[in-house]
Each structure stands twice: as C-alpha cells, then as structure tokens.
Amino acid sequence: GAVVSQHPSWVICKSGTSVKIECRSLDFQATTMFWYRQFPKQSLMLMATSNEGSKATYEQGVEKDKFLINHASLTLSTLTVTSAHPEDSSFYICSGAPFHRDSSTEAFFGQGTRLTVV
Amino acid sequence: EDQVTQSPEALRLQEGESSSLNCSYTVSGLRGLFWYRQDPGKGPEFLFTLYSAGEEKEKERLKATLTKKESFLHITAPKPEDSATYLCAVRTHTGGFKTIFGAGTRLFVKA
Numbered sequence: 001g002a003v004v005s006q007h008p009s010w011v012i013c014k015s016g017t018s019v020k021i022e023c024r025s026l027d028f029q030a031t032t033m034f035w036y037r038q039f040p041k042q043s044l045m046l047m048a049t050s051n052e053g054s055k056a057t058y059e060q061g062v063e064k065d066k067f068l069i070n071h072a073s074l075t076l077s078t079l080t081v082t083s084a085h086p087e088d089s090s091f092y093i094c095s096g097a098p099f100h101r102d103s104s105t106e107a108f109f110g111q112g113t114r115l116t117v118v
Numbered sequence: 119e120d121q122v123t124q125s126p127e128a129l130r131l132q133e134g135e136s137s138s139l140n141c142s143y144t145v146s147g148l149r150g151l152f153w154y155r156q157d158p159g160k161g162p163e164f165l166f167t168l169y170s171a172g173e174e175k176e177k178e179r180l181k182a183t184l185t186k187k188e189s190f191l192h193i194t195a196p197k198p199e200d201s202a203t204y205l206c207a208v209r210t211h212t213g214g215f216k217t218i219f220g221a222g223t224r225l226f227v228k229a
Contacts, residue, residue, distance in 0.1 A: 004161075006161065009178075034217070042221060043205065043219040043220060043221040043222055044162070044205070044207075044219045046216070046217065082151050091159075092159045094160075095161075102205070106150070106152050106164050106167045107164075108164055109154070109161035109162045109163070109164075111160055111161045112160060112161045113157070113161065114159065
C-alpha cells in the first residue's frame with residue numbers, strides 16, 4: 001500500500017506552547033488528508049478533512065483556531081496544536097488519500113503522534 | 119444516525135483456533151467498507167475494501183465478507199503475530215462524504 005509518514009512519533013510540550021505535527025505522503029499525491037484523534041482503547045475520531053490548497057473542514061466540536069491545519073501541497077499536511085493544555089494530550093493520526101472526498105477509495109495512515117502536554 | 123458497531127470488544131484465541139470478528143453498520147449510501155489492523159502505538163494498516171453485498175476478499179489468514187448490514191473478518195488458524203486491534207470503517211455520503219470508524223476488536227492470540 002501507499003506510504004504516509006508522520007513526524008514526530010511522540011512529543012512532550014509544556015502547557016501553553018504550540019506543537020506542529022507533519023504528515024507526508026511519500027509515494028503518492030494526497031489530494032485529501034484526514035486528521036484523527038484517538039483516546040486509549042477507543043476508535044479514531046475524525047477532527048478535520050483537508051483538500052490541497054483549500055481550507056480544512058472541521059468536524060463539529062473541533063476548535064479550528066486551536067487545531068490549525070495546513071495542506072499547502074499534495075504531499076504535506078500539518079496540524080498545529082496551539083496553546084496546548086493537558087486535555088489535548090492524545091494520539092493524533094493523519095491519513096492521506098489520492099482522491100477528493102467524494103470517493104470510495106481507501107486512505108492510508110501515518111504512524112501516529114503521541115502528544116503529552118505537561 | 120450513521121453507526122458502526124464492532125463485536126466482540128476483545129477476543130482471546132489459542133493459536134490455530136479460527137474465529138470471526140463482526141462489524142455491523144447502519145448507514146445510508148454506503149460507499150465502501152474498510153478493514154484496518156492497528157498495533158499498539160501505531161497508525162492503522164489497511165487490509166481490505168469491500169463495496170457491495172456478497173463481495174469477499176482474502177489475504178493470508180484473513181478473509182473479509184460483506185452483507186447489506188454487516189461485515190465479517192474471518193481469521194483462520196491465527197498465529198500470535200495476528201494479535202492486534204482490528205478496525206472497521208464505512209464511508210458514507212450522508213450529508214457529505216464521511217468515514218466512520220467502529221471502536222475496534224482487540225484480538226489476542228496465545229501460542
């Protein structure tokens with residue numbers, strides 16, 4: 001399958017600081033990128049969907065000013081957690097797909113980023 | 119409301135003991151059902167896509183099937199390395215295209 005690289009794999013930051021997570025598609029052009037959040041022993045919760053060159057579409061309840069998503073190229077999307085607080089600690093996962101959102105093709109996931117805010 | 123329910127939550131098997139995982143869904147406008155494997159601390163790894171009732175796909179010891187209401191992931195003669203969480207997801211075009219994940223089934227295979 002296609003390869004999506006996510007970096008960093010883990011990060012610890014102080015409360016009030018910002019953290020940037022990168023998601024790169026290595027062998028395909030990711031027209032669409034998805035960002036998920038996952039709590040222990042729970043499933044993936046979609047946070048936002050972005051198409052290259054467009055503003056991200058955020059799910060209900062997700063603060064767009066807190067979770068900044070940039071999808072400036074077909075191979076790179078970033079998620080910036082601004083003014084992080086301990087409750088933002090979680091496992092964040094990105095996925096990329098070579099399609100626009102109106103498709104039935106599978107998406108491929110990055111390795112995930114474990115964020116711990118202290 | 120669109121929903122995806124996986125059962126059981128956890129499954130413990132002996133090596134070689136075949137079994138099935140269930141994914142029940144209630145969505146309108148199914149555009150695809152996906153199975154993923156997720157190891158602890160890692161992102162999900164794609165396994166299968168199923169599009170229509172009656173479709174089946176196989177990969178090594180895994181076989182996925184689909185009906186109009188549910189999908190099964192059959193594991194034949196599992197090995198300890200098959201231990202992981204298996205996630206089911208459906209893509210629907212209700213109110214805009216969206217992928218909905220089930221909570222997963224944690225599979226433990228003992229040697």
